[in-house]
Amino acid sequence: MLSQYYAPTRVTFGEGAEMKVADELAADGAAKVLIHYGGSSAEKSGLLSKVRELLKNKGIAFVELGGVKPNPRLSLVRKAIEIGKKENVDYILAVGGGSVIDSAKAIGYGLSNSGDVWDFYCGKRVPQDTVKVGVILTLSATGSEMSDSSVITNDEDGWLKRGCNSNVCRPAFALLDPCLTYTLPDYQIEVGTVDIMMHTIERWFHSGNGIDITDDLAAALIKNVKEKGLECLKDRNSYEAHASLMWASSLSHNGLMALGNDQRGDWACHQLEHELSGMFDIAHGAGLAIIFPAWSKYVYKTNPERFAKLGRLVFGIKEEGEKGAEKTIEEFIAYFKKLNMPTSLADADIILSDSQMEELLDKATFYGKRTLGAFKILEREDMRAIYELAK
């Protein structure tokens, strides 16, 4: 089996990286930039006014659109595409975290390709091109700053949450300044830490063969994130801890952690979580902390040693086979609890009604059209069992 690694994003890392924004845009010949962002924090912190000033000084024109929400919405993407077309935008600058970047990627698709942008998310068409996206990252979590992935929630029709993966959308540049994450609320660090871990964990669980160098790097990353997530919470001014967490977020989702694997990974937890957070609008990281333990308990007997190896390298677990697997799952649950994460639906005050369960399963299976997973292939009834275990 062949596997690919393609991560062309120009990364600038360190304190003050955001000051390079005009240079990076100019290097790509940007003439009219859409500055895309979320809520008021980027304004309050002075980051946006810094960006505006740098662009003005460099003679780069821009328009702005804020208001991106977690689980970014199709309606705002459509609005941005309309503005972009009217204003002849040729570059999108995402100032924010994964939601803003994912929204920017969708706008990029919409500006470069004719037809309905949602087509790319519901699998009807494949994007051929994009308006370039650049990133100033303010949140370590999704890895969207280097990834090929974008997830959008259709708030116009059934709150479907769907992803589109394409090398086309990998950001042209990413400015990573760990200091920008010092002032995040604890909760953002907590859900971000789970999200980062899970991008590598999803790649860890594939069927077939992998290579040890990728396993060793993956385990080193997860172990590092496990420590740095807690360190960031303890010391909100530790450059080192915030820097490690930020760079781990990019590496966890840029493809490195699947190189040499027969597949890109399992991704069932992500799909099951997408339906959940699409319906209940909980944070992605919190949803993953609920789903991963349930998924693990349901699938680990397929290959207990794979779980045990992860536990050995990350938590120093000595047991092998099923015992080792069970211990590994316990350790992850205990760790998520330390991060103040829910590890069950009840913890998140979600009570699934029977009709909601069926709706989740309808959406997760694309109304009977797909299975999920690679480590273990999941049919509709397997998914039901996992949601049940998550209660």
Place this chain on the structure above:
Amino acid sequence: MLSQYYAPTRVTFGEGAEMKVADELAADGAAKVLIHYGGSSAEKSGLLSKVRELLKNKGIAFVELGGVKPNPRLSLVRKAIEIGKKENVDYILAVGGGSVIDSAKAIGYGLSNSGDVWDFYCGKRVPQDTVKVGVILTLSATGSEMSDSSVITNDEDGWLKRGCNSNVCRPAFALLDPCLTYTLPDYQIEVGTVDIMMHTIERWFHSGNGIDITDDLAAALIKNVKEKGLECLKDRNSYEAHASLMWASSLSHNGLMALGNDQRGDWACHQLEHELSGMFDIAHGAGLAIIFPAWSKYVYKTNPERFAKLGRLVFGIKEEGEKGAEKTIEEFIAYFKKLNMPTSLADADIILSDSQMEELLDKATFYGKRTLGAFKILEREDMRAIYELAK
């Protein structure tokens, strides 16, 4: 301090990756390719005839130039540039290891920039562009398949060995098939293993601050390479061992292992070794196995804990401070010996005359114009002490 990561090479990895060569060339619109290679092994193995057939079937024209030697020579680069200009070559395909790729990069510079190509290597000018280079890798060692670096030996004038670093020359694509390395002579695996380790070790030793995620990934890589190098020698048909070593070679030199560091690394060992192998034509990896122990003994007191941390993560050394540093150096020497590497000049049957010593120091200092290193800045007399320790 800001640091950069930029590794745009499209990597295809796995058994049979070389079969994608025509697709990759076609994706970049190659019209006339120079196939560049070394000795007879690529011909004998059938790899070159496979490549010719794939290009013919895809309707891609090509010319060929073989004969690249270890420590690739300027005279052959000039000859290739002449052929390339005459034949309107718009793509260079390197089929081989680091010497072939480095030679291809120099040819790319020469075809895209006017004036003398050696200017880029002796630091007179900076290359602005290149004819694209693609790679079919047959040897895990230099990491040139993703790196920004190319080293050429001037066989026309004093056997100076000089490097040119530029993002411009990073290969457009790299096809990595571990199976192509099954039939290498043991010696190639041995020197390759040292070379791979040293690219990360050079980045490990910087002054100033780094971040733990990079340290943890670097240590995981070195530890993996330490094991896989020996495994490859023991089992010349182990896909896993050859695959891990091959991917480690790319990651060790693509910039990943310096992200977050204040500098790109130390690189004094490489510079001191370049002068040595430029003069005595020994293998780069063997030269590094001689220089690194001498350099380490000379510099470790600058920051013993940095050495001890490496030893702790890679060899499980318990001691801290100077004791830990000394133990770490001993472990590396013992490991190099296990790889049948020389760890002194005497081991390599090199006896430095007084005039040769002065010539080495003249070249290493650019005739008094530069110091070397970052972990500890080396003046001419420091370099002399290190070559003395290497005897």
